[in-house]
Amino acid sequence: MKDRILDCIGSPADLKVLDDSELEILADEIRREIVASASKTGGHVASSLGAVEIILAVHSLINSPTDRFVFDVGHQAYAHKLITGRLDRFDTLRTFGGVSGFTRPAESEHDVHASGHASDSLSIALGLAKAREIKGTDEKIVALIGDAGLAGGMAFEALNTIGQMQLPMVIILNDNEMSISKNVGALVKHLGALRSSEAYRDVRDSVQYRFESAGKLASSLVGFGRNMKDSLKQFVLPQETMMYEQLGILCTPPVDGHNISELRDILATALEADGPVLMHVVTRKGAGYAPAEADPVRFHGIAAFDIATGADAKKPATAPSYTSVFGKALLEEGCRDKRVVAITAAMRGGTGVEPFFREFPERSIDVGIAEENAVGMAAGLSRGGLKPVVAIYSTFLQRAIDQLIIDNALIETDVVFAIDRAGLVGADGATHHGVFDLVYTRMVPNMRIIAPSDEAELADALHTALHLGGPVAVRYPRGNAQGVDVPDEPRILPFGKGGIRREGDDVALLAWGDMVQTALESADILADRGVQARVVDMRWAKPIDIDAVAHAAETKLVVTLEDGAIAGGVGEEVLHVLSQQGSTTPTLLLGIEDRFVPHGSPADLFRSIGLDAASVAERVLERL
């Protein structure tokens, strides 16, 4: 006997038999399931709680997977997962081999794309709409995007083409006034004005009235749809109209995103429109779970927590995170040098710049989800005589490779790229691992790259980067640092030089960043097996320590260890240097093979790809 509606939902088609009040009960059950499960696995709780009614409304009206439902970022899609056949595995969310935290076509036919990076949903939806036109089919296409995602450059580029092409699709704007932190930017003000505009309230009330007085679907089809454009004009003053209207996208007045009945009424109409419609839906991030509503920033992406209080389930680690060490070091650099400016692209908390932002608001910039703008703007700040530090995740800097190359490296701007989340990040998985930055920074002329191996070296690396000038990347991983003391005064690191951390003549382990620790642990295992390994903290990924490589070539095997893609990575640079030196010493390049790494705990992931200390030792022994 199944006592929840949720347990009876095998596919979204099952929603069709539910009325609004049953959908409300289902929404409640889904919220409980999300909180119960994520309290053990961690996850994007607040965004997912805020989107439950929207997701139910959409799936109750479309026929997925024939109709297509595209999620921006995908961090709000837990309700979608629960009603598309993943309820029984939902307790494996974000764990190794378990359900992904984002949409993944390999996981379900209802997942359209590999979401994770913001602002891409509208381009995907537009592509689907164009494909539909070319094929002559008639499926519905819906994209769900947040207020912060909608302000990203990629979404804007898509809107430009959506307005031009006029292909039918529904864009649901989930407006909760939040990014991860409070949303920023001029567009937030625009949406705020719309939410509070009396003219829009009047429109909303009149729409409501028409629904109530003339029978829902019939009246809404007549009074809304594309014809709504004319009725909107009657009520809305030109300066108060939604900017998107002027791009040719029909916009609804604000809809209560937690009212299933209202959502379904307006969505049913929007789905019948013969052009693009933007449904402006207002929600509360964290809706329905008091701790998440009270602190949506913390509950945006949270580790395991206690359901009753919302408090962290695990005690904080003793060693600080690399992020917090960077944040403190940046603040200190800002005190030393008034030219230091901090830039983040919507990741104030995640990148650790918060203390700097509080102390120096006039030298702090949050551009929102706009990495290209962040990196381009850094070039301008540098040309203006300042020393910008772009604090950014490795995976999100991928969005701004062109600005890194052309706007910065080509003219040697004084910009520091503080690349956080370098290497495997863990539970967020393939879309979020920082496994390409060593490649896309190293390939660019004029770049210098430091990969510190502990927190003291991180503070030194930032200091060195600011001292050096020119574009310099400092890369460091997610998670806890090594627990070493950070001296009060940072030092300038010797340019392009690493340091030997353990002597040994049989084999040389050349390692970067956190992989130095892995190399040291492997060296212990190798010593037990009678092999003496030298461990070198290479520190610089560019320029590389040529002397350390030459010295390594005097052993029986040169091994490189990096937590990034082997193709184009630092190991390949070592090969290049060895060949230039005429060395014939055998080599073993260890890093990420040519494949995407899934989600899971870092320990599970490193083991699965043979990059944990034990596997490294085994692989070395096999080659000796």
Ligand SMILES: Cc1ncc(C[n+]2csc(CCOP(=O)(O)OP(=O)(O)O)c2C)c(N)n1
């Ligand atoms: C390109 C990119 N930059 C940054 C992020 C990190 N990020 C994930 S969700 C998010 C905020 C999204 O806010 P919004 O779109 O309004 O959705 P909400 O969480 O409020 O529902 C950010 C900045 C990302 N995923 N992708």
Ligand SMILES: CC(=O)[C@@H](O)[C@H](O)COP(=O)(O)O
């Ligand atoms: C969805 C998203 O892109 C972010 O919320 C990301 O999950 C943050 O990752 P961290 O937990 O490493 O800050």
Ligand SMILES: [Mg+2]
């Ligand atoms: Mg938002």
